[in-house]
């Protein structure tokens with residue numbers, strides 16, 4: 609479904625990503641892990657058209673998408689849940705969700721809402737509440753819901769567990785697990801390597817802009833070098 613070949617992202621003189629290649633098949637869940645500044649967000653942002661692709665190519669469903677404007681890429685079914693849980697604080701939960709339907713242009717908004725509420729019943733309880741007054745965990749669910757209501761073909765998430773209490777992190781991952789079981793294709797960026805390697809079918813380890821390791825998450829979990837670098841004691845490296 610998604611094919612990234614020799615991707616490079618530069619910001620002026622700064623090299624954020626160099627020669628990164630990977631693919632995501634339909635229905636697969638892939639994680640990109642790695643420390644601060646590894647180029648994880650830049651990779652996601654390049655796919656969604658928000659960061660400049662200096663060289664390489666990105667194909668989605670067999671078509672080149674690098675160079676397309678972000679709104680066109682979104683319309684093709686590529687949804688990104690950015691880092692930082694940006695909700696529209698003065699709007700209600702429901703209005704925040706409805707903003708995510710803009711790519712579809714067809715269908716009844718109520719059907720989309722029902723689908724999101726069925727996987728996130730807490731949002732239904734709070735649908736008339738102002739989004740700015742939700743807890744951090746609820747805001748994270750809301751931004752994921754806003755992406756889901758647009759029926760993305762691939763759902764990309766940038767550090768959905770960041771800054772959340774362990775119990776809430778578990779709730780986010782169990783939601784993602786539920787989505788996976790419905791066949792949702794997911795590309796996840798995480799510093800929380802333990803959770804990411806448990807969740808994803810395959811994982812890619814980035815460091816200073818380059819792919820250091822890639823493979824089945826179960827194989828990576830069993831490698832002592834991965835354990836000592838990414839899973840030993842501190843999860844946030």
Ligand SMILES: Nc1ncnc2c1ncn2[C@@H]1O[C@H](COP(=O)(O)OP(=O)(O)OP(=O)(O)O)[C@@H](O)[C@H]1O
Nearest residue numbers: 619622623624643644645646647648649650651799
């Ligand atoms: N808009 C920008 N302008 C200039 N440099 C940037 C920009 N965005 C990112 N960078 C640089 O690119 C490199 C990779 O950053 P990126 O945000 O992709 O890393 P990351 O793996 O997501 O890190 P983190 O885990 O801290 O979120 C860093 O050196 C960063 O300073």
Ligand SMILES: [Mg+2]
Nearest residue numbers: 648649650691
């Ligand atoms: Mg990042």
